[in-house]
Amino acid sequence: MKKTVGNWVDGERFFDRDDDLLFLKESVQDGTNVLLTGQRRMGKTSLVRELLRDLRANDDTSTLFVDLEDARDPADAIVKIVSEARNSASLWEKVTQWLGGSLTQLVAEASYAEFKVALRAQIHTGNWKDKGDAVFETIAGKGDDQVVIAIDELSLLINHVLKGDDYQISGKGAGEAREFMAWLRRNCQMHRDRITMVVLGSVGLPPILRQAGLSATMNTFSNYELRPWDQQTASDCLAELATTYGLDLAVEVRRTMCQRLRACIPHHVQQYFDAVQRRLRLAGRTRASLHDVEEAYDNDMLGTRGRIDRDHYEDRLKLILGLKAYPLALEILARTARAGVWTAKDQLAYEDELQTLGEGGATTMSLVLDLLEHDGYLASHEDGYRFESGLLEDWQRVSLGLPPTRLNEGGR
């Protein structure tokens, strides 16, 4: 198995997830539309890419993977769907017939980028719904063949449509988001015998829809949550990586790595392997000691790499929560990291503080906690909220000048 840190993986770079793949495959073949959720960097995009690869290779299903990260409005989304069809021979044949001569010729003669610009000029605010309906009709086709469409980062598009630059939901934005979600839902229902959808994103769609009162628009989707690897699976992944790169990671070394991460989010497992490998390379050794993995954790995972990653996580939080609620989220994460748990009493006390300062109340608090829980930062326990991931907790602790959790176990 080759390592990858950052981009989605499939094929020989893709590890485990057999049960998740099987469940998703059975669901889509059954015609169930799926909303795939899971914490950041859990491997959602990879899982769906691998699912589509498998469906194409083994079941002759046509597939379409649409990434809406850069889409700014519904018309952009439709353009994306049309242009992505290029990656599937059978769908592209149908789509080019629908597009007609001049646009198709552009693809043949000019660049793909020019084609997209020309297509975008034909699909706009005034006609995206009709064009979108026609595209779905075309993709669904007339035969019995099934098409699986995956839409990544739908939550970013909806968030963008809902909110202006001030991160506030506007009436116009809410109307447009409702229209888009209703359009998607209608098309799913209309073509349910032929088209099955999988929706996913780096931030959870449900909390965003709840903010705008649009939750009902997703009730034709069945939710599936992607969880971290268990410690054994993560350890097996580390063992495979070690074999590929000629390193010796003993069982107790791998166990310690998994314990540091606590929640074995695949991206963090790969990053940790990379950090240990770099350290060994510098030292000119191939066998990792317990000291090596602790040093790689403290200096690399919690060092520069950790800071960059944390910024990336926090940028997304800011994007979704907006300038008013975002500081609350940071404060809750900091207070939870400091005490190890965020109790109902802490919550009431903080709500009082905020009310006194006129900086938000129970509604903002419940929105923030909804997102922090849904997106996997905090998990609800009997005594309150706790961090799921040891790494995320340690990022917070280190930024507060506190030692990582393993050095503080007696101090809790």
Ligand SMILES: Nc1ncnc2c1ncn2[C@@H]1O[C@H](COP(=O)(O)OP(=O)(O)OP(=O)(O)O)[C@@H](O)[C@H]1O
């Ligand atoms: N099944 C897997 N096998 C090996 N590595 C994986 C797997 N899934 C995820 N990873 C690791 O996690 C990284 C991120 O994967 P991916 O982009 O699929 O996650 P994601 O959940 O879509 O992330 P985001 O929340 O940013 O959208 C990959 O670069 C890889 O290091």
Ligand SMILES: [Mg+2]
């Ligand atoms: Mg992703």
